[in-house]
Amino acid sequence: xxxxxxxxxxxxxxxxxxxxxxxxxxxxxxxxxxxxxxxxxxxxxxxxxxxxxxxxxxxxxxxxxxxxxxxxxxxxxxxxxxxxxxxxxxxxxxxxxxxxxxxxxxxxxxxxxxxxxxxxxxxxxxxxxxxxxxxxxxxxxxxxxxxxxxxxxxxxxxxxxxxxxxxxxxxxxxxxxxxxxxxxxxxxxxxxxxxxxxxxxxxxxxxxxxxxxxxxxxxxxxxxxxxxxxxxxxxxxxxxxxxxxxxxxxxxxxxxxxxxxxxxxxxxxxxxxxxxxxxxxxxxxxxxxxxxxxxxxxxxxxxxxxxxxxxxxxxxxxxxxxxxxxxxxxxxxxxxxxxxxxxxxxxxxxxxxxxxxxxxxxxxxxxxxxxxxxxxxxxxxxxxxxxxxxxxxxxxxxxxxxxxxxxxxxxxxxxxxxxxxxxxxxxxx
Ligand SMILES: *Cc1c(COP(=O)(O)O)cnc(C)c1O
Numbered sequence: 001x002x003x004x005x006x007x008x009x010x011x012x013x014x015x016x017x018x019x020x021x022x023x024x025x026x027x028x029x030x031x032x033x034x035x036x037x038x039x040x041x042x043x044x045x046x047x048x049x050x051x052x053x054x055x056x057x058x059x060x061x062x063x064x065x066x067x068x069x070x071x072x073x074x075x076x077x078x079x080x081x082x083x084x085x086x087x088x089x090x091x092x093x094x095x096x097x098x099x100x101x102x103x104x105x106x107x108x109x110x111x112x113x114x115x116x117x118x119x120x121x122x123x124x125x126x127x128x129x130x131x132x133x134x135x136x137x138x139x140x141x142x143x144x145x146x147x148x149x150x151x152x153x154x155x156x157x158x159x160x161x162x163x164x165x166x167x168x169x170x171x172x173x174x175x176x177x178x179x180x181x182x183x184x185x186x187x188x189x190x191x192x193x194x195x196x197x198x199x200x201x202x203x204x205x206x207x208x209x210x211x212x213x214x215x216x217x218x219x220x221x222x223x224x225x226x227x228x229x230x231x232x233x234x235x236x237x238x239x240x241x242x243x244x245x246x247x248x249x250x251x252x253x254x255x256x257x258x259x260x261x262x263x264x265x266x267x268x269x270x271x272x273x274x275x276x277x278x279x280x281x282x283x284x285x286x287x288x289x290x291x292x293x294x295x296x297x298x299x300x301x302x303x304x305x306x307x308x309x310x311x312x313x314x315x316x317x318x319x320x321x322x323x324x325x326x327x328x329x330x331x332x333x334x335x336x337x338x339x340x341x342x343x344x345x346x347x348x349x350x351x352x353x354x355x356x357x358x359x360x361x362x363x364x365x366x367x368x369x370x371x372x373x374x375x376x377x378x379x380x381x382x383x384x385x386x387x388x389x390x391x392x393x394x395x396x397x398x399x400x401x402x403x404x405x406x407x408x409x410x411x412x413x414x415x416x417x418x419x420x421x422x423x424x425x426x427x428x429x
Pocket of ligand 1: 116117118119121145206240241266276
């Protein structure tokens with residue numbers, strides 16, 4: 001299918017923007033073809049530069065939990081913008097959004113706003129190092145925490161891998177304080193804590209890992225992690241940039257009944273504008289400047305337009321019993337897709353947590369750890385993606401990315417997806 005306007009824009013983009021995109025996965029490299037340039041979003045739909053309409057299951061990778069251009073969010077943004085877009089001084093919106101976050105999330109008393117999820121995790125880690133006086137950070141293979149240097153670390157094999165950068169431009173010295181362990185592996189955790197527990201400032205985890213497919217963890221694994229961090233005086237950081245305000249009002253922490261020491265937010269919390277946040281008990285957050293000795297700042301942090309977008313989004317969710325409706329919607333999606341997948345001409349497994357779902361093309365069932373997809377399965381996903389796109393269904397352009405449902409999705413959309421998927425699976429076989 002040709003997309004002349006997208007192709008022309010992409011050609012111009014490649015001349016002036018590296019790879020033609022401002023975030024790599026947008027370039028369709030994993031699935032091939034020309035990325036679509038999007039002209040507008042309407043509820044559950046995207047409209048591209050060539051005027052074609054797509055049922056959207058990406059939702060800008062998470063923020064658009066109410067769908068595109070939700071009237072209440074747009075009205076709040078417009079009203080705020082009319083009064084000025086940034087002051088470099090405190091505004092009421094910051095207090096109002098902070099009060100909502102503190103009321104929603106278990107065990108936190110204070111929150112600081114930043115402008116992205118990357119910044120949120122970066123800052124939470126600085127704070128963890130300050131309060132513990134320790135240097136080491138532990139992350140899990142397959143979890144993504146933004147593009148800060150010390151977190152861009154690939155997992156090697158073995159129980160605990162010494163941090164080796166997975167990007168050029170990251171000195172080994174920077175990642176030398178990062179340890180990587182596999183998910184779903186209590187023994188690896190025990191071993192790491194036995195060897196280096198007294199040097200570990202924090203363990204950071206996506207409580208529902210959603211950046212390497214969807215890899216929900218066993219409850220025993222997460223409770224073991226909570227126990228070990230506490231026993232060794234290390235902080236547990238839940239990176240709730242995807243799960244926060246999506247899987248429950250109180251995020252994955254509420255859903256799982258496990259409290260971290262610090263939590264990070266992004267995506268939903270800004271309702272489509274650039275907002276991130278990190279939060280914790282007052283006693284920890286007090287170490288931040290200006291009260292404490294741990295510096296952290298931002299020219300556009302807490303700006304009134306972004307705060308208005310976040311507030312309108314959280315209020316719409318809370319008012320409409322949004323989290324319950326998202327849960328129901330997820331269950332309906334599962335019900336619509338299961339029979340289709342059961343008839344699929346190759347192995348496809350549906351993994352779902354609330355309004356997140358993932359089609360795993362791994363042979364032999366969906367994994368719980370970050371295992372790479374076989375080349376043949378990756379190629380199949382590329383064909384599946386394009387077969388869906390040709391039917392007006394927009395899926396993530398990578399086999400490792402989860403799909404996102406929003407409150408704009410209707411039962412009829414799930415039926416459309418089920419029918420489209422049935423045909424696409426046949427094409428991809
Ligand atoms: C998206 C994401 C980030 C990074 O957020 P940005 O706003 O893209 O910087 C961090 N952690 C998780 C779990 C994410 O999904």
